Amino acid sequence: MNRDRNILFWLIGFAKPYIFWLIIAFSSMILVAYFELLIPYKIKEVIDGILTGEMTRELIKLSAYSILSFIATIFIFSSLFSYILNISGQKIMFSIRESLFRHIVKLPQSYFDSNDVGRITTRVTNDINALNEFYTNVLVQLVKDFLVVIGVIFLIISFNSLLGLIILGINIVVIILALLYKERLRRVYSNLRRTISQLNSFINESIRSISLLKMYNKEQLNYRRFLCYSENNYQANLDQMYTFAMFRPFIEFTTVFTAGVIIWVGSHQVIQKSMSIGELLAVLFYLRMMFKPILDLADKYNILQSALAASENLFSIINTSSEKNGKKLFNKNFKSIVFKDIWFSYANDNWILKNFNLEIMNGDSFVLIGSTGSGKTTILNLILGFYKPQKGEILIDGTPLDSYDMESIRSNFSVIMQDTPLFNNVPNEDDFHNIDVIRSIGEKQIQNIKTMMDRTFQVIVLDEATSNLDLDLEKDVKNYLEKIENKTSIVIAHRLNLIKDNDIIILLQNGEIIEKGTHSDLIQEKGSYFDIFRLNQNFFKN
Numbered sequence: 039m040n041r042d043r044n045i046l047f048w049l050i051g052f053a054k055p056y057i058f059w060l061i062i063a064f065s066s067m068i069l070v071a072y073f074e075l076l077i078p079y080k081i082k083e084v085i086d087g088i089l090t091g092e093m094t095r096e097l098i099k100l101s102a103y104s105i106l107s108f109i110a111t112i113f114i115f116s117s118l119f120s121y122i123l124n125i126s127g128q129k130i131m132f133s134i135r136e137s138l139f140r141h142i143v144k145l146p147q148s149y150f151d152s153n154d155v156g157r158i159t160t161r162v163t164n165d166i167n168a169l170n171e172f173y174t175n176v177l178v179q180l181v182k183d184f185l186v187v188i189g190v191i192f193l194i195i196s197f198n199s200l201l202g203l204i205i206l207g208i209n210i211v212v213i214i215l216a217l218l219y220k221e222r223l224r225r226v227y228s229n230l231r232r233t234i235s236q237l238n239s240f241i242n243e244s245i246r247s248i249s250l251l252k253m254y255n256k257e258q259l260n261y262r263r264f265l266c267y268s269e270n271n272y273q274a275n276l277d278q279m280y281t282f283a284m285f286r287p288f289i290e291f292t293t294v295f296t297a298g299v300i301i302w303v304g305s306h307q308v309i310q311k312s313m314s315i316g317e318l319l320a321v322l323f324y325l326r327m328m329f330k331p332i333l334d335l336a337d338k339y340n341i342l343q344s345a346l347a348a349s350e351n352l353f354s355i356i357n358t359s360s361e362k363n364g365k366k367l368f369n370k371n372f373k374s375i376v377f378k379d380i381w382f383s384y385a386n387d388n389w390i391l392k393n394f395n396l397e398i399m400n401g402d403s404f405v406l407i408g409s410t411g412s413g414k415t416t417i418l419n420l421i422l423g424f425y426k427p428q429k430g431e432i433l434i435d436g437t438p439l440d441s442y443d444m445e446s447i448r449s450n451f452s453v454i455m456q457d458t459p460l461f462n463n464v465p466n467e468d469d470f471h472n473i474d475v476i477r478s479i480g481e482k483q484i485q486n487i488k489t490m491m492d493r494t495f496q497v498i499v500l501d502e503a504t505s506n507l508d509l510d511l512e513k514d515v516k517n518y519l520e521k522i523e524n525k526t527s528i529v530i531a532h533r534l535n536l537i538k539d540n541d542i543i544i545l546l547q548n549g550e551i552i553e554k555g556t557h558s559d560l561i562q563e564k565g566s567y568f569d570i571f572r573l574n575q576n577f578f579k580n
């Protein structure tokens with residue numbers, strides 16, 4: 039309940055700037071409902087007038103004009119409110135989309151680990167559209183329909199209480215049946231939404247990994263799985279169709295049935311002179327007006343359900359707190375970055391770093407080596423604030439990383455992560471449109487390295503940035519690293535080519551530092567590094 043209220047407040051927040059227009063739309067809507075109710079009433083007056091002979095030709099003409107003017111008024115004001123709703127709806131959706139996207143890009147990296155791209159894309163596009171549809175086609179319409187139904191029942195009772203009570207009774211039966219039906223409708227629609235989203239996700243995944251599928255000859259398997267999802271969606275659509283095939287005819291039947299009852303009971307009343315012919319006709323008109331909204335109810339209920347589901351999805355994104363960002367600015371002449379008793383896991387209790395300690399002084403150059411999965415990239419992820427350690431602290435000059443403005447840190451870091459796509463290094467519009475030029479991964483690395491070298495920075499971070507370069511280019515990078523001696527560098531490398539004489543080498547194993555020192559230190563130690571070095575040497579000799 040509380041949560042529902044929060045969602046509502048959140049949504050209303052976006053509508054606030056348009057409150058003036060919404061009031062106009064709402065007033066127009068009430069006006070339209072009023073005139074719609076007035077027309078049958080006017081017709082009743084004319085007919086009764088003619089039958090009693092009270093209506094002169096002149097009066098009939100006048101009444102016809104006034105009915106015409108009602109219709110014109112209805113037309114103008116319903117156009118006005120639908121215009122206002124559509125325009126403000128688009129504006130509101132625009133700002134929801136904007137605030138959502140801004141929020142999403144600030145979410146912590148862990149969010150993206152557990153939510154796939156397809157899902158997030160659906161949130162920003164489809165879910166917002168579902169809200170829009172509810173806002174423009176249902177919200178105000180529903181209020182209007184409600185007013186009309188209440189007005190109709192009230193008017194009919196004022197004409198003839200017996201007919202009024204009959205109609206009220208039938209209405210109550212319909213409402214009870216509709217409520218019983220609601221559960222089925224809800225199930226059918228949520229099924230439909232679920233199967234569509236599964237199908238979308240599956241297609242998304244298949245297309246993205248198409249080369250993998252081909253490589254492992256999994257195309258047939260993939261196709262069968264696709265058919266399965268597609269079939270589910272097909273069934274859900276059929277289900278929805280059958281459900282509708284029952285609902286609509288039922289309401290249509292009720293309309294006709296009620297009309298029959300009204301004519302039967304009504305004509306008796308007319309003969310007994312307790313009701314006029316005009317009133318009987320008006321009641322029949324009102325009957326149509328009353329059942330029309332009920333007929334549309336199933337559609338509207340669907341839109342309402344989608345909108346509810348959508349707003350819940352959107353709200354859960356908004357409710358995921360974004361990366362914490364402090365105020366403190368990064369000092370270029372920092373003294374040290376310290377990992378103090380860090381415990382970190384990506385998920386559950388699968389500790390990647392256990393009580394990890396490391397001190398990086400300004401100007402140091404570190405080289406991290408260690409087998410795949412030993413936690414090298416994880417260490418960088420933590421320094422750059424992509425993930426937060428569960429225990430322990432990262433301190434820059436004694437101040438926790440959390441207190442820093444991450445932007446000021448990242449702007450002083452020149453980073454090439456292992457899986458940085460070229461896109462991340464594309465700062466301007468022109469390049470932006472060129473990213474579809476296919477390049478080899480090595481070419482992307484060259485481009486990344488060039489971009490990185492052009493930046494002014496204090497700390498350079500390379501995560502296997504040269505793994506796809508040929509040895510000549512790797513040598514260029516090494517020369518470059520040698521030239522920037524007053525900067526701090528953290529380099530992850532698989533090959534040992536990038537190691538310089540006074541680099542501090544850190545050998546990682548399962549998230550623990552097992553050896554630390556310069557090349558000559560570690561060679562003298564004759565430990566694991568020594569073995570790795572010898573292996574490398576032999577490899578190059580052969």
Ligand SMILES: Nc1ncnc2c1ncn2[C@@H]1O[C@H](COP(=O)(O)OP(=O)(O)O)[C@@H](O)[C@H]1O
Pocket residue numbers: 151384385390408409410411412413414415416417
């Ligand atoms: N996003 C992630 N979610 C869950 N586990 C992860 C994630 N990234 C890395 N890991 C796991 O953390 C461990 C260390 O990974 P990583 O630091 O990338 O290793 P390295 O860079 O040394 O190859 C590995 O066991 C890896 O499977």
Ligand SMILES: [Mg+2]
Pocket residue numbers: 414415416456501
């Ligand atoms: Mg790595």
